[in-house]
Amino acid sequence: xxxTTTTPESATAAVALSGVTKVYGxxxxxxxxxxxxxxxxxxxxxxxxxxxxxxxxxxxxxLVAGLDTVSGGGIRVAGDARPxxxxxxxxxxxxxxxxxxxxxxxxxxxxxxxxxxxxxxxLLDTVHLRDFGHRRPHELxxxxxxxxxxxxxxxxxxxxxxxxxPFGALDAMTRDVLHDELExxxxxxxxxxxxxxxxxxxxxxxxxARLSDRIVLLSSRPGRVIYETRVDxxxxxxxxxxxxxxxxxxxxxxxxxxVGRHGH
Amino acid sequence: xxxxxxxxxxxxxxxxxxxxxASQQKLPGRASRIWSLTWPxxxxxxxxxxxxxxxxxxxxxxxxxxxxxxxxxxDLWSWAGTSALWEGLLITLRRAAYGFGAAVVVxxxxxxxxxxxxxxxxxxxSMITALQTMPxxxxxxxxxxxxxxxxxxxxxxxxxxxxxxxxxxxxxxxxYVPPLLVRAGRNLGARGxxxxxxxxxxxxxxxxxxxxxxxxxxxWRSLMAxxxxxxxxxxxxxxxxxxxxxxxxxxxxxxxxxxxxxxxxLLVDLLFTKADHAIRRRWGLLDxx
Numbered sequence: 001x002x003x004t005t006t007t008p009e010s011a012t013a014a015v016a017l018s019g020v021t022k023v024y025g026x027x028x029x030x031x032x033x034x035x036x037x038x039x040x041x042x043x044x045x046x047x048x049x050x051x052x053x054x055x056x057x058x059x060x061x062x063l064v065a066g067l068d069t070v071s072g073g074g075i076r077v078a079g080d081a082r083p084x085x086x087x088x089x090x091x092x093x094x095x096x097x098x099x100x101x102x103x104x105x106x107x108x109x110x111x112x113x114x115x116x117x118x119x120x121x122x123l124l125d126t127v128h129l130r131d132f133g134h135r136r137p138h139e140l141x142x143x144x145x146x147x148x149x150x151x152x153x154x155x156x157x158x159x160x161x162x163x164x165x166p167f168g169a170l171d172a173m174t175r176d177v178l179h180d181e182l183e184x185x186x187x188x189x190x191x192x193x194x195x196x197x198x199x200x201x202x203x204x205x206x207x208x209a210r211l212s213d214r215i216v217l218l219s220s221r222p223g224r225v226i227y228e229t230r231v232d233x234x235x236x237x238x239x240x241x242x243x244x245x246x247x248x249x250x251x252x253x254x255x256x257x258x259v260g261r262h263g264h
Numbered sequence: 265x266x267x268x269x270x271x272x273x274x275x276x277x278x279x280x281x282x283x284x285x286a287s288q289q290k291l292p293g294r295a296s297r298i299w300s301l302t303w304p305x306x307x308x309x310x311x312x313x314x315x316x317x318x319x320x321x322x323x324x325x326x327x328x329x330x331x332x333x334x335x336x337x338x339d340l341w342s343w344a345g346t347s348a349l350w351e352g353l354l355i356t357l358r359r360a361a362y363g364f365g366a367a368v369v370v371x372x373x374x375x376x377x378x379x380x381x382x383x384x385x386x387x388x389x390s391m392i393t394a395l396q397t398m399p400x401x402x403x404x405x406x407x408x409x410x411x412x413x414x415x416x417x418x419x420x421x422x423x424x425x426x427x428x429x430x431x432x433x434x435x436x437x438x439x440y441v442p443p444l445l446v447r448a449g450r451n452l453g454a455r456g457x458x459x460x461x462x463x464x465x466x467x468x469x470x471x472x473x474x475x476x477x478x479x480x481x482x483x484w485r486s487l488m489a490x491x492x493x494x495x496x497x498x499x500x501x502x503x504x505x506x507x508x509x510x511x512x513x514x515x516x517x518x519x520x521x522x523x524x525x526x527x528x529x530l531l532v533d534l535l536f537t538k539a540d541h542a543i544r545r546r547w548g549l550l551d552x553x
Contacts, residue, residue: 065451084451091448094547095466104462108453138548156452 013040014160014197015064015083019073022059033059035222036073043078043159044195046186048208048215050251052259056223057201061085061162064199083160083199084153088168090145092137098148099124099133105155123151126185143174147181154185163200167207176239179210183236205255209247210239217251219258227254331516339516340523348500349524355501356491357528359415363422364483370423371430371479372472378431379438389435392428400425400486404493418490425486426479433475437468470543477536484529 022034033056041047049057062068064075065085077083092101099120106116124130127147137145146166153161167175182198189196202208208215209231217227229251233243313333319325320332331339343349378384378392403421411417441464449463491503502521509517544550 062447067447067450082451082453085447087444087448089444091444093445093448093463093466094549095469095543104449104454105452108458108462136546136548152452 012042012078013076014043014045014078014195015039015041015199016076016078017060017064017073018076020060020063020070020075021072022056022063022068023071032222034063035224037218037223037225038073039216039225041197041199043197044190046198046200046211046213048212049199049201049218050203050205050208050215050255051218051223052220052255053203055218055220057203057218058164060218060223061164061199061201064160065162077160079159081159082156083162084156084158085162086146086149086153086164086166088165090137090142090149092145092148092152094137096137097133098129098135098137098140101137101148102133102152102155105152109156119155123155124148126154127151127181141174143170143178146170146178150182159195159197161196161198163198165202166200168202168204175207179207179239180236183211187235205251206239206244206248209233209244209251210237215247215251217254217258226258227251328513329515331519336516336519336523340520343517343520348505352500352502352505353524353528355499356487356503359418359422359491359501360483360487363419363487364426364480366419367423367426367479367483368430368476371427371475372434374427375431375434375475376438379435385435392431392435395424396428396432396482400482401489401493403486404490408494413494414496417494418487421490422483422486426483429479429482430472430475433472433478434468436475437471438464440471441467470540470547470549473536473540473543477533477540480532480536481529484532488525 017037017039020034020037021032024031024033037060039047049060051057059068062085063070064077065083067085092098093104096104102120102123103116106119111119120133121130124133127150129144129147129151132140132144132148137148140148149166167178170178186196186198198211200208200211205215212231215229215231216225218224219226229247231247233241233247237244316333320327320330324330374388374392378388400421403424404417407417407420411420445463445467446459449459454462488503491501492507495504495507502525506518506521506525509515509521541550
């Protein structure tokens, strides 16, 4: 659907990583989490980063989000936009209502009260939680909390969404619904000319095939890009379709080969 | 068509969500809830009074040293009818309010500074804990030398007694803010002061309230010790009345004063417990009730 070339130019990329290296500790104890990772994500592209645990996927997202600094290489986000980051846990503020949680980034951006109210209503509507604004996070189910987290991240009005296994802790049925919603939201945004670029980390290959335009496979310790494939399946997709299963099988084989090389 | 499917699916999920959320148990009536909380306390109280009465009947100690519960109740009643009790209460509570209020200010400022600034933590962190373990009554000889027998000496010790607990509550609270919430806050655009305002301060609130509660207990003890030691002429605070009652061998009054001190401490403690409860309920940290 999005017709980007196989090698998008860095100059037009929404997110451009060039030779990103991250080392934790120093001397003999130094651990190389990421080793010269280069990746260009086109505006409006949905890229899934897949890898076994410990491959530095989350580290990569933290770096792009600006919550951590690179040891080498560079990261550029188009227009110096601040990407929104979603975690596996909703990370909602328990002392605030659902609506107030969504309002926090709007307050921090200095929006006026009336505008904030309207935006909160709109965002809760987007994630199908219109009537839950006055509830508290602990009153909601896991899936609903993750939707609130999505609404709160979207309140940043950012063109780049970073998602760190956001549906990893949810049951399969809830996850399917959230896949549909995320796809719908992303498609809608891209159709309005305000493209939403998504960098999505998961260890679930099927989820990657279900959602992404492109799957990028990372090796573990150190994390390095070892394989990339485009996913040209028409949208909306279904996770149980044969096309998705075929792509997933292909990527799984690659992943197995990689894990096998490490001997466990 | 596709939208219809999506809506239908959503409804299924909200059905499941509703099941998952089925934690709302039916609340019993308010009266029966209060009763279920009260009767164990009343029974325990009756038990204590019964033992007391048995000791009096057994003539364990002479009547002038250990009066009967009824005698004390009569004394408490007549004391409550005089202005002495209420004036004493006023003096003592005003001291408590000033001392504790100042301790809150000092504790919050000190705690936030130590939690935030590394050098200060290295320098003062263990000193605050050391201060907290120091029995505040041990401060009085020095306080009396510094300020003589007056209000300032009491104020000084009350603040010293309570502030370290409050500061420790703040430090503890800030230290145990979940890192994930801080990362989320930073990603949402909170930096420096706004990070404190939107994330760290509210996340630390339960620990801060616990520190305040402990600080109050220390302030109240220091104040009572102070009122027994630092007798100021014409000031008939609760503690002074306790001392006078002992000097006049007025045992019923000694116990009456003690009961008043106990009740006051309990009432304030109840306030803090209520605040703590309200916070935990809001946060969903309470399982039931």
